Amino acid sequence: MKIEKAKKLIEDKLPEKRYKHSLRVAETAVKLADIYDGDKDKAELAGILHDYCKYDDLGSMYQIVRQHELNSDLLSYGSEILHGPVCAVIMKEQYGVSDEEVLLAIENHTTGRAQMTKTEKLVFIADYIEPGRQTPGIEEIRDLAYNQGSLDNTIYEISKRTVLHLISKDINVFDATIGCLNYYNYSDQRVKDD
Numbered sequence: 430m431k432i433e434k435a436k437k438l439i440e441d442k443l444p445e446k447r448y449k450h451s452l453r454v455a456e457t458a459v460k461l462a463d464i465y466d467g468d469k470d471k472a473e474l475a476g477i478l479h480d481y482c483k484y485d486d487l488g489s490m491y492q493i494v495r496q497h498e499l500n501s502d503l504l505s506y507g508s509e510i511l512h513g514p515v516c517a518v519i520m521k522e523q524y525g526v527s528d529e530e531v532l533l534a535i536e537n538h539t540t541g542r543a544q545m546t547k548t549e550k551l552v553f554i555a556d557y558i559e560p561g562r563q564t565p566g567i568e569e570i571r572d573l574a575y576n577q578g579s580l581d582n583t584i585y586e587i588s589k590r591t592v593l594h595l596i597s598k599d600i601n602v603f604d605a606t607i608g609c610l611n612y613y614n615y616s617d618q619r620v621k622d623d
């Protein structure tokens with residue numbers, strides 16, 4: 430899909446605030462791609478499209494999970510976990526997006542996962558640090574991402590904060606979120622395979 434078409438699709442579907450967030454995520458992902466030698470075109474396209482299903486009806490999202498035999502654990506969660514995986518299916522099936530890295534980056538943008546591709550990492554981080562985000566302590570994460578030279582350490586710090594936040598509110602943590610946290614914890618003594 431061409432970038433202009435992707436922008437139009439998001440502008441027509443999402444509220445203005447969310448459209449602007451999508452543009453900022455894309456810009457941030459491109460900036461990170463520049464620093465970390467990623468694919469700017471893939472990062473930009475995934476960044477624009479990642480929240481396309483953010484406000485979709487939950488029932489229709491569950492239907493897509495069943496029809497496409499996605500991870501059935503998704504059925505125990507709400508739209509905050511479903512909108513990524515469902516968007517990846519819709520982009521592939523209805524809009525002909527075929528690039529696997531772009532689809533994975535959309536699918537896993539909320540939770541992350543173990544062994545992410547470069548584009549997944551860029552979009553996962555960009556979604557968290559785009560300039561409109563005002564989470565407490567966000568500057569520390571921005572500094573890690575822009576100045577400390579490690580995508581993986583940045584991912585770990587984001588995952589850690591997300592999991593601590595969820596637990597403090599007694600919200601269930603999705604398996605992939607934990608997989609991401611553990612995989613990118615370089616303080617743990619494990620041999621990494623990439």
Ligand code: DGI
Pocket residue numbers: 480483506509510538539540556591595600601602603604606
């Ligand atoms: O869609 P955005 O708002 O741009 O951001 P996002 O897709 O990263 O969604 C963030 C939300 O997802 C935030 O409220 C925390 C939630 N989240 C992330 N990991 C998990 C989770 N919620 C649950 N229940 N479990 C998780 O593992």
Ligand code: FE
Pocket residue numbers: 479480483512538539
């Ligand atoms: Fe999202």
Ligand code: FE
Pocket residue numbers: 450454479480556
């Ligand atoms: Fe987002």
